[in-house]
Amino acid sequence: MTIPAPQHPERPAGWISTGLSWHDGRALLGAVRGGRVHERAVAPGTEVGWLLGGPRRCTGAWLAGATERTPCPHHAEIAPDGGATQCPACQSVDRGLALARDQILDDGRTYLLYLAWFGEGLLKVGLTAEQRGDSRLLEQGALAYAFTARGGLPAVRRAELTVAASGMARERYKSRLKTDHWWSHGDAPHRRTVLTEARARAHGLLKGHAVELLADRPVVDHVERFGLADGAPEVYREITGLAPGAVIAGTLRPPVGRHLFLDQPDGSGPLLLDTRRLTGWALTPVTGRAPEGLALQERVRPPEPDTQEALF
Template structure:
């Protein structure tokens, strides 16, 4: 099937606390809420295309004027020209010094030893923390973009938290993440230490902001499935199918019939493919990597 026409996946986003999958056809957009228990099935058509860019001053994504192709199994969802003008990437690369909006500095906990510092536009609410799959988080400060960015760099340079973690490192902590009291204590302490570092900065400190725990929201109270197959690559003609579980950040867990391990799909891999309904068809054409919960270390001393 040619991917030159039809609905092109633009991935998963969180809006008003709901996970939404979206696709575009020209300038038309279709959105579907990710509801646990829903059976889905999509056949992928290529080539995989750039999804365009979010431009400064616009709320709607602008389609790629080049209809450029992108790597079928890569993490990038935009061609280089669209990347160069995308508002979100420009912010991440410090190419926008100030845009007049208010930003919030956050601390996010992804697992033991994985404490992240970042910023998000106040108008986005908590969407960024949901999309990143933060297991727990708190806002630490607010202010104009230049001041919040300086605060982020200060916290990172002090070694209190890092600005980035690889997706695999976050996912591996889904099996074991301690209890809510521990997560709350880590973040509360980290926020207090961050405030000491930010004394004199031109930001409003938020000492009373609650610690928000998202483990239950993501269906991870008992941890991730003991075994699953991670989708590492997609191809033209592949079929993605299964029964949806609760989404985790931008990841989908799909149960398969017959007791096979569920699939874990990073929806960024789905982005850029043309989707056609494939009801009743099993998954096929997927590059899968089996993963399993690590065995607990044997702490019992040997008899001899």
């Protein structure tokens, strides 16, 4: 006789990481256990240690109109090193993904068009719900930004497409390209000038659009807040892979978007964790443990370009 398999996998035990998010200017590390939610503020100087338990699981979806994440009803496993943090079923109903894929035409909310600066030549155009303030910009790790226009979702989305089509800004950049620019990002006056001039050009493109143009909103700079005034560490090791039984440990620096630098007591240089990689793993607090079981890639500040004129 064959015993039928259960309809859903067994509900995982322990707290499952939901990664890092920003709310009201605060970076919070989240975890869920069933319907319970736990959030911890990311405080620089805090020592942390996590033992990872697997398998990695989908953490559910944000449904339309919901104020909290809905747990994955299937308790589905996801790839340990995949970029996706949700199973296909939860991706299909997640409100944020639907918005990004233009599957929501209007939701009655007011949106802000922004221009964000991630480094020289990396100007991004995007939109965010006005009620979220600058949380989306902080989560993306924008080094500086300027709100540019305001209106309903359809109008702001058309404005976003218009600016992107002009070639002055792109709608997205890969994470690696952003982190490459942490070593050298100019000074605050330069960032402010770039964004002020870009906003003026965008306003020229958006004449006749059904949006309110925002000429007097300040340029906001996050470089000091992210602890990058002197750039990223000269040498650090980026966590590129996790597995069950791995340990992540160290002393926190200020978060940069969804990334965390963790200093090591042996002076070996900090680790860099993209907390999206942490999402879906069961976490057990540990103390006095060194990092182990991690795939690492060394990152080194590139040499300054040689601008000396040739002698001959």
